[in-house]
Amino acid sequence: MASSxxxxxxxxxNRGFASxxxxxxxxxxxxxxxxxxxKGTAHEFTSEEAREAGxxxxxxxxxxxxxxxx
Numbered sequence: 766m767a768s769s770x771x772x773x774x775x776x777x778x779n780r781g782f783a784s785x786x787x788x789x790x791x792x793x794x795x796x797x798x799x800x801x802x803x804k805g806t807a808h809e810f811t812s813e814e815a816r817e818a819g820x821x822x823x824x825x826x827x828x829x830x831x832x833x834x835x
Contacts, residue, residue, distance in 0.1 A: 778784055782793070801807035810818070 782790060785793075798807065
């Protein structure tokens with residue numbers, strides 16, 4: 766099956782979320798977050814959950830640095 770971007774190798778596409786202006790991306794993401802909160806399906810981290818996520822991220826970063834230096 767042929768890839769849809771075969772003819773665009775090395776060129777940026779004008780399509781999709783990633784090609785949008787960063788400000789427009791933030792606006793769309795904000796609208797989605799607001800809708801999720803209004804609907805009641807948004808997850809709000811407790812300070813303990815946020816602390817744990819930060820700890821895990823820091824440990825992963827540290828492990829990646831150790832592997833890269835070897």
